[in-house]
Amino acid sequence: MQSTRKVTEDIRWVGCNDRRLALFENLFPIPRGVSYNSYLIMDEKVTLMDTVDASVTHQFIENLDYTLEGRSIDYLVIQHMEPDHCANIEELMRRYPNMEVVANQKTMQMIGQFFDISTEGRTVLVKEGDELNTGSHTLRFLMAPMVHWPEVMVTYDEKDKVLFSADAFGTFGALNGNIFNDEIDFEKDWLWDARRYYANIVGKYGLQVQALLKKATALDIRMICSLHGPIWRTDLSYFIDKYDKWSKYEPEDQEVAIIYGSIYGNTEQAVNALALRLAEKGVKNISVYDVSTVHVSDLIAEIFRCSHLVFACSTYNGGIYPPMENLLADMKALSVKKRTVAVMDNGTWAPSAGKQMIKMLEEMKDMTILDMQLSIKSTLKQERAEELAAFAQQIVDAM
Structure with missing residues (x-):
C-alpha cells in the first residue's frame, strides 16, 4: 500500500x-x-x-x-x-x-x-x-x-x-x-x-x-x-x-540547568539545596538532571538551550564520576561554548573531581567558569549554609 x-x-x-x-x-x-x-x-x-x-x-x-x-x-x-x-x-x-x-x-x-x-x-x-x-x-x-x-x-x-x-x-x-x-x-x-x-x-x-x-x-x-x-x-x-x-552557540533561554552525578545521594541532596536557594533568589525554570539516568544526548540538548550550567559531581577512583566525565568529553567534541558554569564536587577523603572538571571545561572555548567552587566532604552540613548561599548568589549575579 x-x-x-x-x-x-x-x-x-x-x-x-x-x-x-x-x-x-x-x-x-x-x-x-x-x-x-x-x-x-x-x-x-x-x-x-x-x-x-x-x-x-x-x-x-x-x-x-x-x-x-x-x-x-x-x-x-x-x-x-x-x-x-x-x-x-x-x-x-x-x-x-x-x-x-x-x-x-x-x-x-x-x-x-x-x-x-x-x-x-x-x-x-x-x-x-x-x-x-x-x-x-x-x-x-x-x-x-x-x-x-x-x-x-x-x-x-x-x-x-x-x-x-x-x-x-x-x-x-x-x-x-x-x-x-x-x-x-x-x-x-x-x-x-x-x-x-x-x-x-x-x-x-x-x-x-x-x-x-x-x-x-x-x-x-x-x-x-x-x-x-x-x-x-x-x-x-x-x-x-x-x-x-x-x-552560533548562543543559548536560547537565560535559565539554569543543574547536572549532577551522585553515588549514594549526598551530592544529589546538595544539588536540591542549591536549587532551592536559587529559587529563593528569584531564579525561575530551574532544570535538574541526574547524569546517570538522563541520556547524554538529552543533556547536550539542554546545554545548547540554557545559558547557565552547574556541574556537581562525586569523586570516583580519584577522578570524575564516569557519566559526568563522558558528558564533558561529549561537550568538547561538539564544540560547546559561550556558557557560564559553576562547579561543585564531593568526596569522602579526597574531593578532587572539581579541579578535574574545571580543567576539562577550560579546554572548551569561550566558557565562563565562576570563581567560587563548592567542595563537599561526604555531606553538605548546615554550618555551610552561608557558603551555599554565596555559591548560589554568584550564579544569580552572573545572570
Missing part, C-alpha cells in the same frame, strides 16, 4: 517512517521513531531527491511505483551519502537502467566505497552553482560541506522555491500523516527533538552551518524539505532563527 503525499503540484513526498528503531546511529534513543524523507519531482524528466534507509526499502519501492505509474526515474540526486539516505542507490540503478546519478565529486568517491556497482556513463557531476533542468524545474546545487559530512550539498528548485536541505533542518520523530509544520504543534511536540537532533548530529559544525545559512539567505525560499522530520512551508524564519542561534 502506497504512503505518499503531495508537497507541491509536481513534488511528492515518497519517504518512509521507522518506529521500530530504538537507537539512531545506534547511539541516540528515538522513542518517537524517525522519518526518512525522499522526494519525487514529476516533470518532463523525473527526478528523485535522495533515497531512504535499507530498513524501509520495501515501502519506499511501493511508494515509487505508485507515484511513477509506469514512468522511469531519469535523475537520482544524491545530497548526502550517510546510509540512512543512500542505501538504495544500487537497487535503483538496477531497477532503472537509464537513470543517471547526479552528485558531486566527493559523493561519487563515497558511492564507490559503499557499493560495488559501475556508475560509468551514468553520472552527472555537479559543483557549486551548477544547474540541472528537468523541464519546468531548474535545480541549482549548493555545496554544504560538513553539514554534517564532507560531501553534503543542498538543492534549490527555482520553480517552486523549495530548498531540499539534506540533513539540515532535520529532527528526530516519525511523521504521523502530518508531514507539514503547519499541521503540527512544532514548539510543543517537536522542538525538543529538533534541538536534540541538531545539538548531537550537527552541533559540532556551527561555522559550516553559518556558511550554509548565508547561502540560503540569498535565495527566495518558500519551503524547506529536509531528509528527517516535517516539511516547512510556513513561518520558515522561526526554524531558521533557531538554526542561526544554535550554530
Whole structure:
C-alpha cells in the first residue's frame, strides 16, 4: 500500500517512517521513531531527491511505483551519502537502467566505497552553482560541506522555491500523516527533538552551518524539505532563527540547568539545596538532571538551550564520576561554548573531581567558569549554609 503525499503540484513526498528503531546511529534513543524523507519531482524528466534507509526499502519501492505509474526515474540526486539516505542507490540503478546519478565529486568517491556497482556513463557531476533542468524545474546545487559530512550539498528548485536541505533542518520523530509544520504543534511536540537532533548530529559544525545559512539567505525560499522530520512551508524564519542561534552557540533561554552525578545521594541532596536557594533568589525554570539516568544526548540538548550550567559531581577512583566525565568529553567534541558554569564536587577523603572538571571545561572555548567552587566532604552540613548561599548568589549575579 502506497504512503505518499503531495508537497507541491509536481513534488511528492515518497519517504518512509521507522518506529521500530530504538537507537539512531545506534547511539541516540528515538522513542518517537524517525522519518526518512525522499522526494519525487514529476516533470518532463523525473527526478528523485535522495533515497531512504535499507530498513524501509520495501515501502519506499511501493511508494515509487505508485507515484511513477509506469514512468522511469531519469535523475537520482544524491545530497548526502550517510546510509540512512543512500542505501538504495544500487537497487535503483538496477531497477532503472537509464537513470543517471547526479552528485558531486566527493559523493561519487563515497558511492564507490559503499557499493560495488559501475556508475560509468551514468553520472552527472555537479559543483557549486551548477544547474540541472528537468523541464519546468531548474535545480541549482549548493555545496554544504560538513553539514554534517564532507560531501553534503543542498538543492534549490527555482520553480517552486523549495530548498531540499539534506540533513539540515532535520529532527528526530516519525511523521504521523502530518508531514507539514503547519499541521503540527512544532514548539510543543517537536522542538525538543529538533534541538536534540541538531545539538548531537550537527552541533559540532556551527561555522559550516553559518556558511550554509548565508547561502540560503540569498535565495527566495518558500519551503524547506529536509531528509528527517516535517516539511516547512510556513513561518520558515522561526526554524531558521533557531538554526542561526544554535550554530552560533548562543543559548536560547537565560535559565539554569543543574547536572549532577551522585553515588549514594549526598551530592544529589546538595544539588536540591542549591536549587532551592536559587529559587529563593528569584531564579525561575530551574532544570535538574541526574547524569546517570538522563541520556547524554538529552543533556547536550539542554546545554545548547540554557545559558547557565552547574556541574556537581562525586569523586570516583580519584577522578570524575564516569557519566559526568563522558558528558564533558561529549561537550568538547561538539564544540560547546559561550556558557557560564559553576562547579561543585564531593568526596569522602579526597574531593578532587572539581579541579578535574574545571580543567576539562577550560579546554572548551569561550566558557565562563565562576570563581567560587563548592567542595563537599561526604555531606553538605548546615554550618555551610552561608557558603551555599554565596555559591548560589554568584550564579544569580552572573545572570
